[in-house]
Amino acid sequence: MSSLLAFHNVSKSYRVNDALVPALHDINLSVSQGEIYGVIGHSGAGKSTLIRLINLLERPTSGSIWVDGQNLMELNDQALRDMRRKIGMIFQHFNLLSSKTVAQNIAFPLEIAKCYTADEIKRRVGALMDRVGLGDQAHKYPAQLSGGQKQRVGIARALANEPRVLLCDEATSALDPQTTQSVLRLLNEINVDLKLTIVLITHEMNVIRSLCDHVAVLDGGRVMEEGKVSDVFLHPQHETSRRFVYESEAWDESTIAAAFAHVKGKLVRLTFRGDKTYEPVLSSAMREHDIEFYIVSGRIDKIKNVPYGQLVISLNGKQIDEALAYFRAREIRVEEMR
Ligand SMILES: Nc1ncnc2c1ncn2[C@@H]1O[C@H](COP(=O)(O)OP(=O)(O)O)[C@@H](O)[C@H]1O
Ligand SMILES: [Mg+2]
Missing domain, CATH: 3.40.50.300 (P-loop containing nucleotide triphosphate hydrolases)
Known part of the structure; x- marks a missing residue:
């Protein structure tokens, strides 16, 4: 790229x-x-x-x-x-014009660009409102909108001149957290659909x-x-x-060893990425080698759309080194913590 x-x-x-x-x-x-x-x-x-x-x-x-x-x-x-x-821009406090409606706020950058006819502006504003999910809010004023809706107006306005970035x-x-997620989803959609x-x-x-x-x-x-x-x-x-x-996070990397001082065995952190996250690697390692494990702390989540897992486990048994080699051979990152 x-x-x-x-x-x-x-x-x-x-x-x-x-x-x-x-x-x-x-x-x-x-x-x-x-x-x-x-x-x-x-x-x-x-x-x-x-x-x-x-x-x-x-x-x-x-x-x-x-x-x-x-x-x-x-x-x-x-x-x-x-x-x-x-270059389009959106702001923490939205920076909308309070005396203008949703449609007028979005139209504003098109009007000052002075290169669109009134019909073009109307059509583009309609499309932009649909794009951000505000098709039915055209005549409302910013004070009548929720925070998430205001930011959607901000996004539509920023997109009006078809920016490069x-x-x-x-x-x-x-x-709030829920509205944050919906605005982040919209930004992701815009990135994917418009390659912006x-x-x-x-x-x-x-x-x-x-x-x-x-x-x-x-x-x-x-x-x-x-x-x-x-x-x-x-x-x-x-x-x-x-x-x-x-x-x-519950456990900070630097404090894991101290926090689990009472835990017996070898402490290791395993990091899985992508499809590996859902493979039964731990149980197959246990079947093939003389080890036992239990999970001390962990998280499984997504980074953008890619799943990952990060587990701290305590390993016991006679074939710990073999088990670690087994994980590494499967592209699982192994960090020996204690
Ligand atoms: N217009 C300005 N005049 C003088 N100092 C500024 C100005 N804007 C920012 N600063 C200083 O520059 C530093 C970085 O500020 P800023 O870029 O606003 O950080 P952030 O957005 O990460 O909070 C801060 O020390 C801030 O006080
Ligand atoms: Mg700042």
Whole structure:
């Protein structure tokens, strides 16, 4: 897949009074055409700064940003205006115009683009409302809508000019968990149906896990770790990533050995991915080798649409090494914890 968006050695400092306050340090990342790319970080990590650099609300202090093969730093005013239209954005607090109806909010970017007839606008707004499931809400005002509906209007408005990339700044952070899921499903549908590249920033690992293909972990304005979501989620390398992953977990990797000090046998963590998750590997290992096991902790879930399982088991018996080799031969990742 080709790169649609790239940061090359991008740094950004804000001028506050007479001082330069750094917000991003030497960021390098590359987003492929058609993927959903997540950036996760705590408050103050630099996420909004990063996204504002993409939609040209801020300029980097150094480095270059490329969208669709064009260096944003080198665009003239007209080219910048054209590029802005190719970049759609949705926000945590929706940013709808309260005096305009749903249909008028969605029509707004089409009207200011000045390249559509009134008929075209009407037709496109109708299609966009259907796309986001608001076909029957055209004449309501934002105050009459739920949070999830407001975000759907935001999404329709962001799609109006057929952008090349959709930026989402904490788009589900103001929504309850159920509404969050329905908005994430809609974003996923849009990504699949329109092959639209999405960059989203969030402080929630669950948003990354259910939606994204790649993730960058941002802390103190630096990318700490970057990679496929399944790799970062199942085997986080950096302390910041670990904290995000284990926030939602009962047992943190570093405390497992201590938490299960009273458990006899060899403690190992097995990670299954894809179809392996549903194969009876443990019971067949027990049948073929002299071992017994019991499960100490575990989870079975999905990362985007791929199932995975991660189990900590206690192994006992005479053929533990053989059993571990048996797991490894079946592409199960084995980590010996104690
Ligand atoms: N307009 C600004 N002027 C000065 N400092 C800013 C400005 N915007 C953000 N910052 C600072 O940059 C850092 C990163 O902020 P931000 O990008 O908003 O992080 P996040 O979105 O991850 O919470 C913070 O230290 C913040 O105080
Ligand atoms: Mg922010």
